[in-house]
Amino acid sequence: ILNFCLSKCSELFADLLTSVTCLSVLQLPFLTSPGILCFAGDARVRGQTGVLAERRGSYPFIDFRLLNNTTLSGEIGTKKKVKRLLSFQRYFHASRLLRGVVPQASLYLLDEDYLGQARHMLSKVGMWDFDIFLFDRLTNGNSLVTLLCHLFNVHGLIHHFQLDMVTLHRFLVMVQEDYHSQNPYHNAVHAADVTQAMHCYLREPKLANFLTPSDIMLGLLAAAAHDVDHPGVNQPFLIKTKHHLASLYQNVSVLENHHWRSTIGMLRESRLLAHLPKEVTQDIEQQLGSLILATDINRQNEFLIRLKSHLDNQDLRLEDAQDRHFMLQIALKCADICNPCRLWDLSKQWSERVCEEFYRQGDLEQKFELEISPLCNQQKDTIPSIQIGFMTYIVEPLFERWAQFTGDTPLSENMLNHLRRNKAKWRSLLHKQHSSTRSSDHSGQVTGNQEQTLNEEETP
Numbered sequence: 001i002l003n004f005c006l007s008k009c010s011e012l013f014a015d016l017l018t019s020v021t022c023l024s025v026l027q028l029p030f031l032t033s034p035g036i037l038c039f040a041g042d043a044r045v046r047g048q049t050g051v052l053a054e055r056r057g058s059y060p061f062i063d064f065r066l067l068n069n070t071t072l073s074g075e076i077g078t079k080k081k082v083k084r085l086l087s088f089q090r091y092f093h094a095s096r097l098l099r100g101v102v103p104q105a106s107l108y109l110l111d112e113d114y115l116g117q118a119r120h121m122l123s124k125v126g127m128w129d130f131d132i133f134l135f136d137r138l139t140n141g142n143s144l145v146t147l148l149c150h151l152f153n154v155h156g157l158i159h160h161f162q163l164d165m166v167t168l169h170r171f172l173v174m175v176q177e178d179y180h181s182q183n184p185y186h187n188a189v190h191a192a193d194v195t196q197a198m199h200c201y202l203r204e205p206k207l208a209n210f211l212t213p214s215d216i217m218l219g220l221l222a223a224a225a226h227d228v229d230h231p232g233v234n235q236p237f238l239i240k241t242k243h244h245l246a247s248l249y250q251n252v253s254v255l256e257n258h259h260w261r262s263t264i265g266m267l268r269e270s271r272l273l274a275h276l277p278k279e280v281t282q283d284i285e286q287q288l289g290s291l292i293l294a295t296d297i298n299r300q301n302e303f304l305i306r307l308k309s310h311l312d313n314q315d316l317r318l319e320d321a322q323d324r325h326f327m328l329q330i331a332l333k334c335a336d337i338c339n340p341c342r343l344w345d346l347s348k349q350w351s352e353r354v355c356e357e358f359y360r361q362g363d364l365e366q367k368f369e370l371e372i373s374p375l376c377n378q379q380k381d382t383i384p385s386i387q388i389g390f391m392t393y394i395v396e397p398l399f400e401r402w403a404q405f406t407g408d409t410p411l412s413e414n415m416l417n418h419l420r421r422n423k424a425k426w427r428s429l430l431h432k433q434h435s436s437t438r439s440s441d442h443s444g445q446v447t448g449n450q451e452q453t454l455n456e457e458e459t460p
Contacts, residue, residue, distance in 0.1 A: 114138050114140075115138075117138050118135065118138040118139050118146065121134070121135050121138065122146075122147075122150050125147070125150065125151070125154075125196060125199060126199060126200055126203055128200060128342075128414055128415065129343055130196050131346060132189060132192050132193040132196060132346075133189065133346070133349065135147070135192070136189050136192065141181075141188075142176070143188065143189060143192040144172065144175065144176040144179075144188045144189075144191050144192040144195070144224060145169065145172045145173055145176050147192050147195055147196060148172050148195065148220065148224055149165075149168065149169065149172065151195070151199055151220055152168065152217075152220070155213070155216050155217075155220075156213065157213060157216065157217050157220075160213045161213070161217065161273075161276070162275065163272065164272075167270055167271060167272050168272060170270050170272075171266060171267065171270035171272045172224070174266045174269070174270060175191075175224055175225050175228055175263070175266060176188045176191075178228045178229045178262060178266070179191060179227070179228060179229070179230070180229070180230065180231070180232060182232070183230060183232040183357060184353040184354070184356040184357045184360070185350070185353040185354040185356070185357045186227050186230035186232060186357065187230075190227065190350075191223070191224055191225070191226070191227060191228070192224075193339075193350075194223045194224075194226065194227075194332075194336055194338075195220060195223040195224045195335075197223075197334070197335035197338045198219050198220060198222075198223035198331060198332060198335040199220070200411060201331040201334060201335060201411075202216055202219055202220075202331070204406045204409055204411065204412075205406075205409070206318075206405060206406050206407055206409075207318070207324075207327060207331070207406075209318075210318035210319060210324055211324065212324075214284075215324055215325075215328060217284075218284065218287050218288060218291060218328065219291070219328050219331065219332065221263070221288060222288055222291035222292055222328075222332055223332060223335055225259060225262075225263040225288075225292070226256075226259055226291075226292050226295050226332065226336065227255075227259055227295075228259050228262050228263055228266075229258065229259065229262045230255065230259070231255075232357055232360065232361070233361045233364070234255070234361065234373065235251075235253075235254045235255055235298075236373055237361055237364075237365070237373060238254055238255070239251050239254070240370060240371075241370075245257075245258050253293050253296045253298075253299075255296075256292055256293045256295060256296045257293070259292050260288060260289040260292040260293060263288060263292070264285050264288070264289075267281075267285070287325065290325065290329065291325075291328060291329055291332050292332075294329035294332060294333055295332060295333060295336050297394070300333075300394060300398070303329065303330060303333060304397055304398060304401065306326070307326075307330055307401050307405070308401060310323075310326075311401060311404050311405060316405075327405070330398075330401075330402065330405075331402075333398065334398060334399065334402050337390075337394060337395055337398070338399075338415070339351065339354075340387065340390070340391050340395045340418075340419050340422050340423070341395070341399060341415035341416070341418050341419045341422075342418060343418060344418070344421065344422055344425060347418070347422050348422075351383055351386075351387050351426075352383060355375075355381075355383045355386055355387075358373075358375050358376045358381070358386070359376060359378040361373060361376045362376030362377050362378060363378075382430070382433060383426075383429075384426045384427070384429045384430035384433065385430055387422075387423075387426045388423060388426050388427060388430065391419060391422070391423045391426075392423075395419060396419065399412075399415060399416060399419060400416070403415075403416055
């Protein structure tokens, strides 16, 4: 009991120092005032509301027993189980606590050099060459929280909505920790990258001139939480393994619905918007859902056709809230798949990460004798071929229309140039792979012919 109490005290102290370290990067006024004492309360509250500090280190809860035992499929749909399993992360932590596993909190503090570099990067957060991987290292894995606190301050959202900074920080920590750090791609760094891209798009003159503070807050929140609690597998995997989320959302936008509902749960739990009128918070929740659901890749053609129609007819009226919301959906879709439009070094890292996540799913499917999903077979689906197809059929059509909307701004031209160059590099790598395969096949054929000749000569 004594060891457990000491461990919990250490964990809370680590939470407090992490909060102070993360927010000191921002140099907000309240950090130099007595208000800093509030963060001790923040750490204690987060410790009481759940096992948030442990949540980041867990694996997604996919009940693989269901793959080999269909008798559980009826039982999994009960309200009690759906409530208990609503979050992959929370279920795993609860089960660990029940087994008596004590969270081990490591204590890492950033020195002044790192904080200074992080502040310098934040001063250039609107630049397209922003390196989110470097920023995540400089903030000790707190890129999403640090970035969002900064952007909320820069856009004046804290003042406009009278947000409590401690409550905002608590909410953002909940969002960041509900991402799975074990996922190579769908993790908090991806969320931070999408949020930084969204910030860039919100500054495009064609859009920025019409945006309200509510639009900006919705865009940033949706970008930050659009993949929260992602299990590292796709919707078809959840459907064919009869996962409870597939049943809950009737096989339609399963993951996106889960991301949205999880975000609403954290908003309510943190009480970030509790001081606003009920009708305002309900509207925010609904619009967040509309934005996050738009990231479903299965709805790509639906949005592309609608955008093309608006642009061809020149009937977009951004003074109208409905048209602004539609363009926020398009901006979020662009931000979500903008990796091929980044600098090659950054784009290549993201490409390797997403393919690694695909391959992990393929290995799971093979292990449980399921049909391997498209793009998930490491033996057949190479990274260059996956990326070239993705760029050609998904990314290029969307970003060409986005450039048409923005009016060929420097950012849009920069993104399209990166996209073309990156595609050419992947084509070159694919050509080298094919050349290497042909040469190895040829050498094998020559060796086989030589062996056959020798055998024929030895035959009397």
